[in-house]
Amino acid sequence: MARLSLNQATIKRASVVETVDGCARHGIEAVGLWREPVADQGLARSAKIVRDAGLRVSSLCRGGFLTALDNRAALDDNRRAIEEAAALGTDTLVMVVGGVAGDKDLIGARQRVADAIAELSVEAKAAGVVLALEPMHPVFCADRGVLSTLAQALDIAEKHESVGVVVDALHVWWDPDLDAQIARAGSSIASYQVCDWLTPVPADVLLGRGYPGDGDIDLDRLTRHVAATGYSGDIEVEIFNADIWAADFDEVIGEVSRRYHSIVEPAL
Amino acid sequence: MARLSLNQATIKRASVVETVDGCARHGIEAVGLWREPVADQGLARSAKIVRDAGLRVSSLCRGGFLTALDNRAALDDNRRAIEEAAALGTDTLVMVVGGVAGDKDLIGARQRVADAIAELSVEAKAAGVVLALEPMHPVFCADRGVLSTLAQALDIAEKHESVGVVVDALHVWWDPDLDAQIARAGSSIASYQVCDWLTPVPADVLLGRGYPGDGDIDLDRLTRHVAATGYSGDIEVEIFNADIWAADFDEVIGEVSRRYHSIVEPAL
Numbered sequence A, B: 001m002a003r004l005s006l007n008q009a010t011i012k013r014a015s016v017v018e019t020v021d022g023c024a025r026h027g028i029e030a031v032g033l034w035r036e037p038v039a040d041q042g043l044a045r046s047a048k049i050v051r052d053a054g055l056r057v058s059s060l061c062r063g064g065f066l067t068a069l070d071n072r073a074a075l076d077d078n079r080r081a082i083e084e085a086a087a088l089g090t091d092t093l094v095m096v097v098g099g100v101a102g103d104k105d106l107i108g109a110r111q112r113v114a115d116a117i118a119e120l121s122v123e124a125k126a127a128g129v130v131l132a133l134e135p136m137h138p139v140f141c142a143d144r145g146v147l148s149t150l151a152q153a154l155d156i157a158e159k160h161e162s163v164g165v166v167v168d169a170l171h172v173w174w175d176p177d178l179d180a181q182i183a184r185a186g187s188s189i190a191s192y193q194v195c196d197w198l199t200p201v202p203a204d205v206l207l208g209r210g211y212p213g214d215g216d217i218d219l220d221r222l223t224r225h226v227a228a229t230g231y232s233g234d235i236e237v238e239i240f241n242a243d244i245w246a247a248d249f250d251e252v253i254g255e256v257s258r259r260y261h262s263i264v265e266p267a268l
Helices: A016-025 A035-041 A043-052 A072-088 A106-127 A150-157 A178-188 A219-228 A242-246 A249-267 B016-025 B035-041 B043-052 B072-088 B106-127 B150-157 B178-188 B219-228 B242-246 B249-267
Strands: A004-007 A030-034 A056-064 A092-096 A130-133 A163-168 A189-194 A235-237 B004-007 B030-034 B056-064 B092-096 B130-133 B163-168 B189-194 B235-237
Touching (some): A004 A016, A016 A030, A016 A035, A016 A043, A016 A249, A030 A035, A030 A043, A035 A043, A035 A072, A043 A072, A056 A072, A072 A092, A092 A163, A106 A163, A130 A150, A130 A189, A150 A178, A163 A178, A178 A219, A189 A219, A219 A249, A235 A249, B004 B016, B004 B249, B016 B030, B016 B035, B030 B035, B030 B043, B035 B043, B035 B072, B043 B072, B056 B072, B056 B189, B092 B163, B092 B189, B106 B130, B106 B150, B106 B163, B130 B150, B130 B189, B150 B163, B163 B178, B178 B189, B178 B219, B189 B219, B219 B249
Parallel strands (some): A004 A235, A030 A056, A056 A092, A130 A163, A189 A235, B004 B030, B004 B235, B092 B130, B163 B189, B189 B235
16 A cells, blocks of 8 residues: 555645546545535535545544634534545544634633543544544644644543544654654554645745755654554645645646655655 | 843844943843844943943843754853853853754754753853753744753753753743743743744744734733742843834833733732
8 A cells, every 4th residue: 555645735726636636647545635625626526536536535634723712613613524524535534723712821722622622522433533633833822723742632632532643744843752752642643744844934834844855854753753653544745835836736746756755655 | 129121132223332221211120131232342341331330131142052063163152152141240141052953863953952051051150150041932943942842941951050941931832831840940940031922923933022912922821930930030021023123222112111010020
């Protein structure tokens, strides 16, 4: 099994059908999908396109944003996301949990995430979907993800049957406790995502991702640690980068494949 | 004793004499100096200007950058920084330890920092200066500071007599283990610096600092935890912000003073 998965956000302008066609042309067997382009293509239609192409869906991005003081609308949206994941045939829903609310109460926001995940995990289990909590780089703590470390995500995941974690190289590489937490995660790792950290950080910090090998992360070392847990799932290349988004899809997919095979695969 | 200290970087264009005059006009009793403007004014002259104005020097920024594979030049520069701190009459040298080297070996870089601090601590002690290790927000891990958490800085500081830590709100506010590590730090806190985290992060991430109260950090809570350790030193307002740097010095110092008195001081 070829474990490279193309996360659709790497070719952000592409539709589901263009993404799937690109994977097929480059011999990539799995794809990570996002809800917005799936909705644009239609959920049932997207599921059929992927199925007909014989691709695995490695994950659906994304549920989450559960830190508001009133979470009811967010909970409903997450229930829909769980259903969408199941309809697409993936068991992994990536959860970006949300940032600090206007009250600046970070501890409260983190508690609301834990409470919401407890509630949603029951429905995830019923649907055969794992909620994959994504610890996010602390640069996103204010506006995207109050789970800042793998340890925090595991503290929640370990309490529930259908909750796991995402190890995204960009988000976790700096963590002084990373090796120990990856070992602790073990079979809780629901998704492993790779890209690289670019220095200097570009004007939009969200887009500070590069091809594996172009930045400061020791991906060989990280991949060896993830592999040592027994993780045998797909490995998504997920890159948010304005230049890569502007480039030709085939050129990007080709480069993704080359970097994966030269930098990530040898460490498995 | 009024504990507000104006960190000189908040009015970056100002010379030492302009900074000191501004503090005097606004009744601020302490100042945090930087080596470059001190060198521009002359070390002995800067020391005299501060002394004649009756100001305390709360800290000197900055030593550090100790992660290169060959640290000899950096060690020499840090020895000079220790002497400069002593000459300026401050016992606190802020240490920004440096980023990852080209070999991407983060663990090795962190070890080199620990080794260099062990060596420099002897000279710091002889000079009556504390090396104040500044854990830096992980967004700066690649290029400025591989100490990413207060826990890491304390792991080093606790091994040496003349080594402490800086608690800079911007760098530590996101840390899930913050309360426990501040309590652990106790008398190792050599400097407490405040500003706020702005969202969205501006084009230059280094300049993503705002006046206390303008961002996402619960400074009341953080200040209470720092105060609970018994920390009784100066509290520096240190803001890197392009708009604030472009503004009139007196306007900025006035706003710094108002924010300190309304947001930070009540929590002491």
